[in-house]
Amino acid sequence: MSHVEITEQIKYIGADDKTLDLFESQYLIPNGVSYNSYLILDEKIAVMDTVDMRATGEWLRNMDRELQGKEPDYLIVSHMEPDHAANIEMLARRYPKMQIVANAKTFPMMEQFFNLDVSDRKVVVAEGDTLNLGKHTLQFFMAPMVHWPEVMVTYEQSEKILFSADGFGTFGSLDANEEWIAEARKYYINIVGKYGNPVQALLKKASGLDIQMICPLHGPVLKENLGYYIEKYQIWSSYEPEDEGILIAYASIHGNTKQAAEKMRDILIEKGAKNVVIMDLSRDDMARAVENAFRYSKMVLACATYDGGIFPCMEDFLNHLKAKNYQKRTVAFMENGSWAPAAAKLMKGMLEKQKDLTIVEPVVTIRSTMKPETVGVMEELADALL
Ligand SMILES: Cc1cc2nc3c(=O)[nH]c(=O)nc-3n(C[C@H](O)[C@H](O)[C@H](O)COP(=O)(O)O)c2cc1C
Missing domain, CATH: 3.60.15.10 (Ribonuclease Z/Hydroxyacylglutathione hydrolase-like)
Incomplete structure (x- = not known):
């Protein structure tokens, strides 16, 4: 004792x-x-x-x-x-x-x-x-x-x-x-x-x-x-962010979305972002990911498209956020798909009823793997987020 x-x-x-x-x-x-x-x-x-x-x-x-x-x-x-x-x-x-x-x-x-x-x-x-x-x-x-x-x-x-x-x-x-x-x-x-x-x-x-x-x-x-x-x-x-910072939460089947999420982290840090935290929704503690989503002011969601839907661990994460009244935050989306990427639209749809969310554009769409032009869009998104 x-x-x-x-x-x-x-x-x-x-x-x-x-x-x-x-x-x-x-x-x-x-x-x-x-x-x-x-x-x-x-x-x-x-x-x-x-x-x-x-x-x-x-x-x-x-x-x-x-x-x-x-x-x-x-x-x-x-x-x-x-x-x-x-x-x-x-x-x-x-x-x-x-x-x-x-x-x-x-x-x-x-x-x-x-x-x-x-x-x-x-x-x-x-x-x-x-x-x-x-x-x-x-x-x-x-x-x-x-x-x-x-x-x-x-x-x-x-x-x-x-x-x-x-x-x-x-x-x-x-x-x-x-x-x-x-x-x-x-x-x-x-x-x-x-x-x-x-x-x-x-x-x-x-x-x-x-x-x-x-x-x-x-x-x-x-x-x-x-x-x-x-x-x-x-x-x-009061649902106010506790710290200025960015959670990047990714859901990746074969690793390409993970690579893009890590690249996004590097870009944000290069551009001077403070408190950038990255979490793998397949492997990291889901409750910690939920905690970080509430702790920080901004969040980037990066997700592979899966059977016309969202990769399940991301869907699970978003359901947790909805259940806990996630609100008053800035959110950006990155999606991946080899034939019909749809994850960004679906993630946005899942969050549409949450109060006081600011959605930041552009959406980063990856077709299987990152290309130089994808990185260009990520740079643009990072500027819009900061
Ligand atoms: C079981 C399964 C289902 C998939 N369903 C879709 C789909 O509906 N639409 C699509 O565009 N890509 C689909 N994909 C392809 C992946 O989204 C795509 O290869 C993406 O690049 C995977 O990113 P990752 O390397 O981060 O896992 C699917 C992949 C798997 C393994």
């Missing part, structure tokens, strides 16, 4: 998971993930969320060590996704007197996930309600659709700690000691990215609180320089 110091009466009891292959069955997590859970030891004892089924044993050992024979009075449920909620039934059976604190949207979901009747021990909380534990007072704020409908966050008033549910979370186990941003942006864009407006609403509520520490459900506890993290969330949730 990673040792995480919170405060004298608030203990970290979560666990790292370094063996999961794919988070949510789709995200590569080479450095694992942590399932965070916390214990508040006061006159009344509160458990702040449970953990994934994969971490039950370690979580219980951590809890038992801190409880020293005492029993929790409350389980606070901020979110019903199984990576945090999987152990609700087990904990409720282990501590039959423990009350379960959650909002009105949470309890019906609890019945869906578990065969558990909590009617005689449920505490239904609503916006702004408080729960006194002794020295500590918990105050609840609803955060619907960040990123499930029942999500709520909890503010502990005496130590000024925000238990932020999945907000401010990251991939990566705690002992990986990565910089927060290395995994937090990928986590936010891919998991919460669709819900910019709900995140903005939560940030507005948070701005009215004096927050000294943020305890998320994944990744490091944030103790210093909180303005930095909040500013990143402001940028991401």
Whole structure:
């Protein structure tokens, strides 16, 4: 277990998971993930969320060590996704007197996930309600659709700690000691990215609180320089580009489109472009590609035509961008085809409903391999992009 110091009466009891292959069955997590859970030891004892089924044993050992024979009075449920909620039934059976604190949207979901009747021990909380534990007072704020409908966050008033549910979370186990941003942006864009407006609403509520520490459900506890993290969330949730830069994302069957994409990168750099990042959609981490599309202000899509359509990994990428509300960016197209190149028109069509996209011309059309005249068009496109 990673040792995480919170405060004298608030203990970290979560666990790292370094063996999961794919988070949510789709995200590569080479450095694992942590399932965070916390214990508040006061006159009344509160458990702040449970953990994934994969971490039950370690979580219980951590809890038992801190409880020293005492029993929790409350389980606070901020979110019903199984990576945090999987152990609700087990904990409720282990501590039959423990009350379960959650909002009105949470309890019906609890019945869906578990065969558990909590009617005689449920505490239904609503916006702004408080729960006194002794020295500590918990105050609840609803955060619907960040990123499930029942999500709520909890503010502990005496130590000024925000238990932020999945907000401010990251991939990566705690002992990986990565910089927060290395995994937090990928986590936010891919998991919460669709819900910019709900995140903005939560940030507005948070701005009215004096927050000294943020305890998320994944990744490091944030103790210093909180303005930095909040500013990143402001940028991401407003869909503004975080950095001036260009993502070149390519989908190539036999390598010719890849060569053209690399040539485009070289041209852009020669012309003075900063932050040019190139990604192979067949092989690179798709979630990283999505992250970079949102991070940078501009994107060049380069794709081979495939059976009259778009090469599948590009189609997959564009579907991800659409699902996450990709907007407010500048986009250019390069296509390849040996008899009827159509990828540019089809890619453009897939993005046509996205808000505030600026499409930059000319389209670069490659017929099988790059020729000097193709490079000329690429030079023109680079000038238009910069
Ligand atoms: C299975 C398959 C289907 C293809 N379908 C089309 C097509 O519908 N229209 C077209 O112009 N080219 C088509 N092509 C040709 C490629 O788009 C073309 O050779 C292109 O240069 C491939 O670029 P790459 O070297 O980056 O893979 C197809 C190629 C393959 C392998």
